[in-house]
Amino acid sequence: MPDDRSPARPIPATPEDLEIALLELVAQSRAQAAEDPFRNPVLAVTLAITRRFDREEIGEDDLDALFARLRRHALDERAGRLRAYVGLGDDAADGVEADLAGRLVAGIARRQGDLEAFRDLVGRTAFAAVFTAHPTFGMPKAVAAAIASAASTTDTAARSALVEKAASLSTRPDPKISLDDEFEQACIAANHGRSALDVFNGALLDAARERWPDRWTETVPKPFAIASWVGCDTDGRTDIGWWDTLRYRLISKRMQFERVLRDLPDVPATRVARDLTAGALDSVKRQLAGAPLLGTKPTLEAVHRFALALIIERERAQVDSGPLLAGLTAAISAADSDADRRTIAVLRSGIAAHGLSNALPHFRLNASQIHNAVRRVIDLEGEPTDAAQRRSHLSTINTLLNDVQPVPVDFGALAAERASAARLMMTIAQILKHVDGTHPVRFLIAETETGYTLLAALWLARHYGVADKLEITPLFETASALEQGIRVLDDALRNPHWRRHLKRLGRLCVQFGYSDSGRYVGQLAATFWIERLRLRITELMAQNDLADVELVIFDTHGESIGRGAHPTSLSDRLAYLAPEGAREKNRAAGIKVRLESSFQGSDGYLMFGSGPLARASVSRIAEHVFADELTDDDAFADYVINDAPAAKREGGDPIYAEADFAAEFFRAARQEMEALVEDPGYAALLGTFGPGLIDRTGSRPA
Structure with a gap:
């Protein structure tokens, strides 16, 4: 710990002088802590600053001026990083x-x-930027x-x-x-x-x-x-x-x-x-x-x-x-x-x-809300996610789909409805009827872990007469969904009603929740399991003769590394969310892909926070989406698309070259994260300190 008995230094003349003095104090404390593992450098610096404050070597005005200086410096760096992140050059995007x-x-x-x-x-x-909102403001x-x-x-x-x-x-x-x-x-x-x-x-x-x-x-x-x-x-x-x-x-x-x-x-x-x-x-x-x-x-x-x-x-x-x-x-x-x-x-x-909207709408609710709405007409005990109940639920919902007839929707029925999923379906019906029916709307279902959820949502959509304008989209985010996601889609695709629904819309939509997946299995493991699921979805579509159906992949994530973003640039972030291996698999199968990415809360909105920033962001998106078309070398482009082995294109990446090693490595990482999440002390730590230390940063109830 810095020696408080040493002669008092003169009060720093400027905030810059105080910053230099305190940085020297931090460096000294860290050096001493390296020699003594029982010393806490943060506590040592805190105590030293407090004692200097007590001896009037520094005062409140000095600290206020220092805080203002540090804040200006941090904000200036933040603006510079934002400009560099979206690749906004000195020409302010002119001509790009x-x-x-x-x-x-x-x-x-x-x-x-x-x-x-x-x-x-x-x-x-081929790409949509989706502005989302959670408690992230x-x-x-x-x-x-x-x-x-x-x-x-x-x-x-x-x-x-x-x-x-x-x-x-x-x-x-x-x-x-x-x-x-x-x-x-x-x-x-x-x-x-x-x-x-x-x-x-x-x-x-x-x-x-x-x-x-x-x-x-x-x-x-x-x-x-x-x-x-x-x-x-x-x-x-x-x-x-x-x-x-x-x-x-x-x-x-x-x-x-x-x-x-x-x-x-x-x-x-x-x-x-x-x-x-x-x-x-x-x-x-x-x-x-x-x-x-x-x-x-x-x-x-x-x-x-x-x-x-x-x-x-x-x-x-x-x-x-x-x-x-x-x-x-x-x-x-x-x-x-x-x-x-x-x-x-x-x-x-x-x-x-x-269409007649400034931004296309995405509706979202939870799988349990779908199940609760359909439970009123389905005579089954148990939960659809129970493996022992799987076949009976799939069979029963198929029978219901055979006979479903649309019912008229009016505002009186909407005002009286209490089931959240039914109410949302009726709201969508009224929006399509009275506001804008140009395009199908996205209907996202969080925590989808069984194909029954998709078929139940299809029944609700038909029941309320909106099936032809509804893109039913499973969100794979939990550990079970990442593990069983391909079975979820396979169970749905085995149903003729679901297949006809996809053919009619011409689109299969899936959503990956990098942020919640990181919470369940850890960001490192989640990235691997999400990409593996992407690859298997492509295989499943090819096996089911769905190459003429567009695949929509909506990646929801946050603006931090731990929630699926990328620290260096928007270009790297887009490549991280859509790796070349998965994109090449789609090209080889002849499946057209539409990519969608969330920009979340105040941090995410910054990339579209002004005209120049938005233009730079759109330019980076264009470079990503049209990477093959923008390649000047035809021979190289053809090689990338048709000939180069995936492992070679990825620089000999063992994740592609050694599948067994990769699966075991990421399974071990996932198990460690799951053990942490299941630890009662972990939940107690978050529950005790989280609400007390973190500001409310959004409208969503805690």
């Missing part, structure tokens, strides 16, 4: 999209040479906004001023974070993301116009999309009313119409599309005026008024993007200039990808 688009067109021209190949490539949505939104702005500028003075502004604000989370607050922050990120997609789609159209000047308007580029589950995620919470979800979807619809009216050229060619959009926007505003607010328990009279507004304004508000897309396509043909045609075509791409 044009370069990527030009290389894509050149690659197509070099290999196939026709517009149809390019149109097919960029006309399929640990950074005040004002600080997050300042950091995003600081990371986006190359002006040193402006950056310093922004960092200074952030440093002057509280380090604690915003005192009260409501679902409305989370939705607002998600919308800001989504709007930046949508604008970045417009820039990229515009670059694709420019490249197409240069290569195919007479036919470029035939291309409707929508390679990427924006989605969100904020306001639609009812897993583990009962505080989100169906009226809240409807209100959020209406707000998203309003924002989409406002985007069209803001950017649509005011020329004669766009009059029909403009009038249609303006009328629809007015109707949506009237519908929103009657929507109950967050935290209220609406009376029957309030529900009646809201329902009446949705029904009366339904046709004028539009519930499908078809008429608007037709109006925009006609406007492109009638426009006088390429500049106007380009602007309209960009808007058309945004509508084609997102």
Whole structure:
């Protein structure tokens, strides 16, 4: 421990001097602790600082100034790391999209040479950025906004001023974070993301116009999309009313119409599309005026008024993007200039990808909620997850699927429904009917551990008449789900109703929860088991003749290493979530894959916290998704796709080359984590200290 009896040093003149003095103290304490293992360097430094404080060698003003200095330094570094993480260069992303688009067109021209190949490539949505929300809003939104702005500028003075502004604000989370607050922050990120997609789609159209000047308007580029589950995620919470979800979807619809009216050229060619959009926007505003607010328990009279507004304004508000897309396509043909045609075509791409929503919706609940809703009509004892009950549950749900008939859904029935899964299905039915029925909606089921869950969800979807617009998606996150996930899908695929459902939608969706998987089996082991499950899903699809069905892989994770992120760059993070071995397996099987990745809470939203950051993030996503098409060397690209052994492509990685070794290594890591989780002391530690030491950082109930 530093010797407190030594002569007192003079009070440091500046915060910088105090920082240097205390760093010397830390270094000295660490050196002494290395010689004596019983000494605690943290405690030693704490005591030394306290005693200097008592002897008035330092005072409160000195510490306040030091804290401000350290905070400014930390925030400045944070802004720099954010800029580097998304690969935002000194040019603030100018010209990057044009370069990527030009290389894509050149690659197509070099290999196939026709517009149809390019149109097919960029006309399929291959990636979606999903803005999610849990208790992860640990950074005040004002600080997050300042950091995003600081990371986006190359002006040193402006950056310093922004960092200074952030440093002057509280380090604690915003005192009260409501679902409305989370939705607002998600919308800001989504709007930046949508604008970045417009820039990229515009670059694709420019490249197409240069290569195919007479036919470029035939291309409707929508390679990427924006989605969100904020306001639609009812897993583990009962505080989100169906009226809240409807209100959020209406707000998203309003924002989409406002985007069209803001950017649509005011020329004669766009009059029909403009009038249609303006009328629809007015109707949506009237519908929103009657929507109950967050935290209220609406009376029957309030529900009646809201329902009446949705029904009366339904046709004028539009519930499908078809008429608007037709109006925009006609406007492109009638426009006088390429500049106007380009602007309209960009808007058309945004509508084609997102329908009448600013961000595509993801709904989520728990498998147990599905089971409880179906239990009312199924005469079976025991739990579906019980291996001894597996066959009887699968057989019974198949019988129910043979005879299921849709029932009418109205707002009265929705208001009276008490089962959470049934209520969510009815909410989706009303959204598709009265808000936006353009695209199928994602229906995520947490803790899926049996194929019965998927078939039960399909029964509910048919019962409420939404099966043709519902992407039922199992979330594999628990230890059992990671181990048995392939059996879950196999049991479902053996059922003809499930197979027909997939064929009709043309899509099999699965979700991997890196963050919760890390909690159950440890992040190291979870990564291996998730990739192994991905590989086996591809094999299962090939075996079941589903190569014509698109595979959607949604990776949910946090923004830390322990929750499935990556510390160095967004490019490395995307490669971590979608390793080359798994991607090559899909290519070899001829299965098209759509990748989706969550950006979670204030830390995740930072990557879309400004226009330049969002454009850089979209560019990194494009480089990842189109890695093969952007390869200049045809011979190398063909080798990667067709010839190179997986182990060689992975640099001789023993994870691929020695499967038995890999399985045993990661099983041992998993067992250690499971033993820790089962330790009563571990649960007591988290339960005792967690709630007392960690701020509330979200709207979700503890």
